[in-house]
Amino acid sequence: MLLIAGDTISKYIGKEDASTRFIFGDAESADLLTKDENTNTMFFSLGTDGSGWQNLIIPAGVLEKGNTMRIIRLQ
Amino acid sequence: MGAKIKLIEYYLPERILTNEELEKVYPEWSASKLEKKVGIKQRHIAGPNETSLDLAANAATKLLEKEDKSLIDFVLFCTQSPEYLLPTSACLLQAKLGLRTEIGALDFNLGCSGYIYGLAIAKGMINAGLCKNVLLVTGETYSKFIAEDDISNRSIFGDAGTATIVTYSDEDMLGEFVFGTDGNGAENLIVKELSARNSYILPNNGRPTLYMNGPEIFNFTIETIPPLLQKVIAKNKLQVTDINYFILHQANKYILEFLISEMCLDISKCHIDMLNYGNTVSNTIPIALKDSLEQGRIKEGDKVLLAGFGVGYSWGSTIINI
Numbered sequence: 001m002l003l004i005a006g007d008t009i010s011k012y013i014g015k016e017d018a019s020t021r022f023i024f025g026d027a028e029s030a031d032l033l034t035k036d037e038n039t040n041t042m043f044f045s046l047g048t049d050g051s052g053w054q055n056l057i058i059p060a061g062v063l064e065k066g067n068t069m070r071i072i073r074l075q
Numbered sequence: 076m077g078a079k080i081k082l083i084e085y086y087l088p089e090r091i092l093t094n095e096e097l098e099k100v101y102p103e104w105s106a107s108k109l110e111k112k113v114g115i116k117q118r119h120i121a122g123p124n125e126t127s128l129d130l131a132a133n134a135a136t137k138l139l140e141k142e143d144k145s146l147i148d149f150v151l152f153c154t155q156s157p158e159y160l161l162p163t164s165a166c167l168l169q170a171k172l173g174l175r176t177e178i179g180a181l182d183f184n185l186g187c188s189g190y191i192y193g194l195a196i197a198k199g200m201i202n203a204g205l206c207k208n209v210l211l212v213t214g215e216t217y218s219k220f221i222a223e224d225d226i227s228n229r230s231i232f233g234d235a236g237t238a239t240i241v242t243y244s245d246e247d248m249l250g251e252f253v254f255g256t257d258g259n260g261a262e263n264l265i266v267k268e269l270s271a272r273n274s275y276i277l278p279n280n281g282r283p284t285l286y287m288n289g290p291e292i293f294n295f296t297i298e299t300i301p302p303l304l305q306k307v308i309a310k311n312k313l314q315v316t317d318i319n320y321f322i323l324h325q326a327n328k329y330i331l332e333f334l335i336s337e338m339c340l341d342i343s344k345c346h347i348d349m350l351n352y353g354n355t356v357s358n359t360i361p362i363a364l365k366d367s368l369e370q371g372r373i374k375e376g377d378k379v380l381l382a383g384f385g386v387g388y389s390w391g392s393t394i395i396n397i
Binding site: 008011012044046047048049050051053056057058059 | 149150159160161162165166167168169170171174176177178179180205271274275
């Protein structure tokens with residue numbers, strides 16, 4: 001299985017938003033995962049809390065009105 | 076160890092767009108001819124402030140009246156009309172439904188093949204011991220991408236949301252899967268605007284717009300689906316006569332009848348019912364499954380072949396035991 005992560009979050013960040021521009025960078029990665037009987041089992045611990053949705057968001061989303069697409073809000 | 080479908084619910088938005096309404100706007104179109112050809116009489120359309128998240132949440136709320144929500148330990152959300160570019164709609168759904176926070180949640184972007192992929196991911200995660208009760212939701216509002224004057228797409232597509240619980244089971248009730256992908260067909264069913272490729276620019280009307288090359292999608296379907304069904308039947312070590320019922324993605328009546336005759340299937344064993352819904356994209360298969368169970372067209376012990384195909388191009392099929 002080819003597992004790819006790729007993000008160009010810079011495209012969402014306003015020019016004037018120094019603190020967000022300062023932090024985020026763009027990159028791509030590709031992993032090849034394959035079956036191996038001799039490897040150790042991977043265990044995961046997962047969590048989700050959508051009540052924090054307003055704290056990292058592009059408010060002008062796909063189905064929202066407005067043309068301010070390129071602004072990410074990070075609180 | 077295995078997986079099975081435990082419960083399905085769906086939700087249709089209140090507003091109904093009838094063929095008669097379309098006929099008024101486009102007098103050259105006949106309501107009765109439209110119904111005869113595509114097998115659609117009406118479709119439900121999401122309200123201006125109603126999103127795929129709302130439709131999926133309404134379906135899930137119905138479902139959670141029958142199921143203890145603390146049992147849900149993973150959320151899979153299939154949509155191509157997400158609430159925001161970010162965050163993920165599945166995370167918003169977790170909060171909206173008040174699910175536990177010690178669970179995984181993710182969106183995946185697929186259209187008419189999406190439900191099959193959702194079942195496959197759920198089965199894989201359950202069989203890997205990652206979770207036990209997956210809430211698989213589909214929510215789609217293509218209507219928001221369709222231009223007012225685009226009669227052919229307005230006549231075909233409807234909005235809906237569905238929610239399914241896939242749970243662990245001693246016997247595996249979800250059979251072997253066959254998948255297919257051909258991104259060379261991407262341009263034939265596409266929303267180009269508001270994308271990274273187009274610098275997130277909106278068109279003049281301020282809305283992203285769906286483009287569908289109907290004849291190309293038709294050709295793709297008739298070339299891809301017959302071998303897909305042959306492969307999934309063989310992979311499950313069955314004969315075509317072992318299948319009690321066929322639920323193909325309810326694209327439209329014309330294409331389904333063409334496929335059924337091409338594959339020489341017994342039409343009485345094939346689901347054709349998009350009369351009151353239209354083509355609801357990733358919602359058609361769970362809606363058809365729920366209706367078929369309620370109407371007694373399928374019953375316990377039956378083997379039901381499911382197949383989804385469309386935008387991507389992406390396709391997939393499996394055979395489930397009821």
